Amino acid sequence: GESVGLHLPTLSVQEGDNSIINCAYSNSASDYFIWYKQESGKGPQFIIDIRSNMDKRQGQRVTVLLNKTVKHLSLQIAATQPGDSAVYFCAENWSWGKFQFGAGTQVVVTP
């Protein structure tokens, strides 16, 4: 079936550097994508979203890029901080709110 996957299971980033987390999706009909952050022992929290009619969206210190040609999604975190250490999931909307989640990328911020 269709799936969403992440290229890197673990990403180690030095504090202050920028982080880039990648995600590949295969359902060309998906029209809405979300990035979630999950800290240890907590539920996922919404970070940023993007619709398929856009290729870039910016939030506070985060930017999501969407390349529909190659079905690729990325999350960029500027000036990574210790509080950014978490697992990051991308999710694609299959239909009316049903989302397919990727396996997640563990981001570890080192001092």
Place this chain on the structure above:
Amino acid sequence: NAGVTQTPKFRVLKTGQSMTLLCAQDMNHEYMYWYRQDPGMGLRLIHYSVGEGTTAKGEVPDGYNVSRLKKQNFLLGLESAAPSQTSVYFCASSYGSAEAFFGQGTRLTVV
């Protein structure tokens, strides 16, 4: 607002026992979901509901049942627990196809 509240937070069951996980949301969301999260995997949809009195199967529904008798509550039942159901369970709710808000999770161990 409390958001999405799950009870209990932890539970240990013996194989064959039954239990019900309760999810409550105070955001007046129409859509509610139950996911399970296993190590190294993303969230997988068990069952979902698009409104009071309606439920539907997700990606991994076998061994689970749900009920949505009230708009704010979504119950997940395990009739006869199996070790394969050891997991962390997350409830979520959303307003239509927008981002989902997740609870803190229920860690279930079946021995």
